[in-house]
Amino acid sequence: MALGGTLCVALVGMVGHVVEVEAHLAAALPAFTLVGLPDTSLAESRDRVRAAVASTGLTWPNRRVTVNLSPATLPKSGSGFDLAIAVAALAGAGVVDPERVRGVVHLGELGLDGRLRPVRGVLPAVVAAVAAGRPRVVVPEASVAEAALVPGAQVRGARTLAHVLAAHGAAVEVPEVAPAAAEPVVAAPGVVVPDLVDVVGQDEARLCLEVAAAGGHHLLMVGPPGTGKTMLAARLPGLLPDLTEDEAVEVTAIHSVAGTFDAGDGLLRRPPYEDPHHTATPASVIGGGSGIPRPGAASRAHLGVLFLDEAPEFTTAVLQTLRQPLEHGELVLHRAQGAARYPARFQLVLAANPCPCGMAVGKGLACTCRPEQRRRYLAKLSGPLLDRVDLQVELQPSRATDATGEPTRVVARRVAEARAAQAERFAGLPWRTCAQAPGSWLRERLGPDRSLVADLDRAVDRGTLSRRGADRVLRVAWTVADLAGRAAPDRSDVGRALALRTRGRGA
Known part of the structure; x- marks a missing residue:
């Protein structure tokens, strides 16, 4: 019996969870079992890993290999676990020192020829790894620039599985291959801003x-x-x-x-x-x-x-x-x-x-x-x-x-000045703009003079404006005052905000 392990990251939404990838090699009929709630694309990694190991010039262990993704109750998806599974299995087989790879996070998809291909979500995955105290990360060469954006991350890039194993001390021949193409960007945000x-x-x-x-x-x-x-x-x-x-x-x-x-x-x-x-x-x-x-x-x-x-x-x-x-x-x-x-x-x-x-x-x-x-x-x-x-x-x-x-x-200069006034007003509070501030908080800052919101109260009484709508009008009034350089809105600001909401229909 032999045991090897390394780390990977599972993303659930935007939240990353560090996953321990354990490989158990038993002297039994050869088999390859993957457990720990993998989805279909992750379950298919068994075939990709075996082919990649063979293409690297190594022999897949002729044993019963069981790979567990812990915590087993966490759903896991995607091909980003391929590299970690291969490293854990080969660590159990003694190809690399199990202690050298145990605390390293491995991210990447394996091609059948052993090349490493980039995957989605490298940035939040590395953020989660660093936050969990696991700063050493191995990623495909095409993802190094993305992973390096995370402060504190110790990123190593690799082109092939052989590169990774050699970096961990394995006696394996490292081939000279072209890097895998980066995953095509679907719709990168534009950089040209119209005036x-x-x-x-x-x-x-x-x-x-x-x-x-x-x-x-x-x-x-x-x-x-x-x-x-x-x-x-x-x-x-x-x-x-x-x-x-x-x-x-x-x-x-x-x-x-x-x-x-x-x-x-x-x-x-x-x-x-x-x-x-x-x-x-x-x-x-x-x-x-x-x-x-x-x-x-x-x-x-x-x-x-x-x-x-x-x-x-x-x-x-x-x-x-x-x-x-x-x-x-x-x-x-x-x-x-x-x-x-x-x-x-x-x-x-x-x-x-x-x-x-x-x-x-x-x-x-x-x-x-x-x-x-x-x-x-x-x-x-x-x-x-x-x-x-x-x-x-x-x-x-x-x-x-x-x-x-x-x-x-x-116009952007005036907007920046208004945003600066809001940043000062909301300093130490969980809001950044007037649109995020609760209406009750803004009302308290108006003082006891109810004449400021008399138009809003009449609109609410007539049923032409809901309570939520009245709060939103008040938020707009504070923004109008910020653009005008006033510390708080006056009745004209409230009237302007009400007009901007009702499309000229009146309140």
Whole structure:
């Protein structure tokens, strides 16, 4: 009997768990058993490991090999355990010293020729390993740049299984092979930021965009085609400040798990921008998949912008599921094998036409839609969803005399000053922007003068505004005051915030 072991990391959502990979070699009929709740792709590692060992020039142990992934109650998925399984089995066979590999974390998929291939989620896996006091990590050469982004990690890259074994003292010939190609990036975030100066006219919509950026508020834009809704939404990320170091690591980890991260550019320092098509499925927007679900567009937009163009065309399942992240800032995806939590604290921007044909402007003379068609179209945006959207604006077609507005850099400077005021106000508190602060906390800072919120109280009494809606109006009022350089909102700020929420319908 012989026993070998090493370490790997299992990801459940964004949470990494260090897994002990134990290999037991018994003098019995040859077999290879893998236990510890592996999924299908992980169970297939038995064939990949055996072929990779043979391609390295070694003989697979002619014994009964049992590999246990501990803790055995934790679901495990993916091909990232291949390298750890091979190292543990060969340590049990005496090819490498078991003590040298016992405390080392091994991550990577094995090709049949013995080459190491990169896997998703290297960044959060290395973060979990370092946090657990296991800083020594071996990864495929193509993943070294990503793993090295974690402070305190002692990263070693390798091209083949033979490279890994030789580094651990094994007497094995190391072949000269080309490195395995990195996993193709599905949709890396763009780096070109369009400028707000391109938008002609739409002064009220530009104001809403600035307020949304300054306070982290959600935004709905309603208007006919060609009025600039998509242009405005695409320019919102350019108004947002850079991510902090901790935020950059968190956002980059999500994109690493999703397979949309290119480590060559370093950590993602800018807020991400996601704009799924209206035909997207709930799994692609919210996240999903078999076994442990993968993050969707909502999680990839964490600390950035999620833009839903033609929002009423999205399925009801997609729109209603967004209520959870809008309220709690995270998505909890439940599956038979367990629940995965992904952060999803994004700014939601919705764009919609006023009717199916999109021409219900002014007196609506050009519109060909029947009244019930208009009601049914906008009814897709349910009351509970819209109640969570702080800013709602109607766009009108631009006129030839409309002028261009301020460029992004000017507006972004005001946004940065407002964000600095909020950082000072919320210092030592768990909130960063006005949109995150509880309404009760903000009301207490207004003082005993109820006349400041008299308009809100009347709207609540008439039933035109819910209590949650009143709190959201108050948050916008604080943001408006921050942009104006005031320490607290006055009654005019509250009135402006109320107007920005009600799309000019009045309260």
